[in-house]
């Protein structure tokens with residue numbers, strides 16, 4: 001079972017520059033986002049709508065309650081006008097109380113319906129973002145490692161949290177308000193036309209002004225909102241890297257540099273944030289100004305008409321109320337369009353990930369599922385580069401018989417890890433072929449292939465959770481007895497039973513409460529439990545003490561028994577009895593043979609061996 005790696009990027013070696021200094025989102029490779037043509041806002045909205053529309057019944061309830069509350073709001077001013085013209089002006093008391101009670105009843109009902117609308121809409125929008133978050137996380141699990149090489153963790157987290165949160169906030173308000181505004185607009189217009197046509201025409205002067213201003217402002221706000229989200233992603237990425245690399249930051253006393261770099265990213269975010277807020281904040285005052293001007297104009301003209309007996313005071317009061325109601329939805333529509341820009345910006349960043357190809361997309365539905373694997377592995381003229389422009393492996397060919405132990409040695413950066421990365425199809429080869437038991441891995445189902453290949457990485461990765469859960473990650477249906485048996489075979493049992501909580505000890509994030517060697521033993525136990533036919537071992541002997549090293553070596557030997565194993569060896573002492581040693585140099589197999597054959601050949605291996613065991617020769 002392949003172990004999850006945090007990323008495909010080789011872990012920082014602790015050089016003079018902390019890992020977070022140069023790396024940001026983006027970089028070379030074909031899996032980069034944000035380079036695609038900017039999506040049309042309407043296409044994004046349509047996609048967002050398809051998510052929202054999955055809550056059909058909730059939405060229908062929202063529509064009905066919105067229509068009801070809007071109609072109730074439309075009836076109010078009509079009744080006020082009626083009260084003035086029929087009761088107050090003629091000084092008539094009979095029936096006035098009933099009208100007042102009717103008005104109170106209608107407003108109470110209006111509030112109740114609004115509450116239902118808010119309640120249901122909150123559920124609808126929350127479920128929508130729940131699905132969005134689920135689909136995004138699901139997508140992350142299906143993207144090839146290449147994607148994670150070029151995007152940093154914090155930035156991806158930002159998409160899952162901030163961007164989706166933005167969508168949620170906007171959806172919650174916009175859907176109901178948009179509908180409400182449209183109904184109010186249409187309703188007010190119809191009633192106003194009925195009340196007074198010329199005054200209605202005066203009210204409509206503001207519409208083109210509002211439309212023009214909204215169009216201008218929203219275009220700019222969407223750009224700034226998206227930029228704000230991008231900068232926030234960058235900021236989160238930087239925080240994540242700096243916190244993961246705290247040890248190195250402290251060791252190299254780079255706190256001031258890190259703070260300074262953070263400050264620079266923070267300022268950029270602040271700059272864009274201010275712009276986004278200022279521009280979007282313009283909408284309210286601009287709309288209010290237009291509406292107030294139009295209100296004053298109607299009041300003046302209407303007042304003049306009432307003085308001259310062209311219409312009644314009640315009608316003018318009703319009309320003024322409607323003209324306010326007519327102006328409000330226009331302002332709100334403008335505001336909602338503006339707010340929607342933030343949702344669109346967030347959704348665009350989420351959909352960008354959705355549009356990436358998963359690593360299973362090219363896989364044919366007839367891809368072979370492996371049953372039992374003997375473990376015969378053959379590399380045939382394999383060439384590969386992470387980036388097509390820089391080939392890393394060149395024409396690599398070798399063969400391993402079932403149960404063989406193949407050691408890969410050679411200088412750093414020669415391509416040893418790359419060779420094993422290809423065996424699990426973490427990356428696809430450019431040329432040549434890799435066959436397991438005579439069948440090309442290209443034709444195999446990836447999951448099935450990976451279930452036959454176990455990896456124990458140098459950078460032993462454990463999850464937060466109990467020790468038992470961590471070992472069981474190798475095979476989810478394993479019983480407690482099987483988990484413990486695997487731990488015993490891996491020599492991990494000794495340290496586990498000495499812990500106060502034993503197998504139920506909870507490991508902190510990334511296993512920081514146990515030692516590196518212990519983490520390694522756990523990952524060996526995990527691989528034993530998974531029982532793969534083929535094994536990849538990235539030897540980690542440098543960071544553990546001699547006793548632990550002995551335990552790790554012993555456990556690895558147990559693990560390798562009866563399996564085809566590929567061992568990336570850093571110390572040559574451990575691989576002398578390998579069936580074949582491949583000396584990798586500059587992406588090619590420079591030499592291959594047994595330990596003795598290679599010593600006799602007096603080539604690269606001999607040189608390396610001599611430098612490590614000068615006295616032994």
Ligand SMILES: Nc1ncnc2c1ncn2[C@@H]1O[C@H](COP(=O)(O)OP(=O)(O)OP(=O)(O)O)[C@@H](O)[C@H]1O
Nearest residue numbers: 008009149386392411412413414415416417418419
């Ligand atoms: N994910 C990646 N994206 C791009 N280039 C990579 C990636 N991983 C490795 N490389 C490059 O590929 C080359 C081979 O790296 P690889 O990790 O296979 O070397 P290695 O022999 O395992 O080295 P080491 O002994 O230091 O682990 C190096 O030049 C490295 O920079």
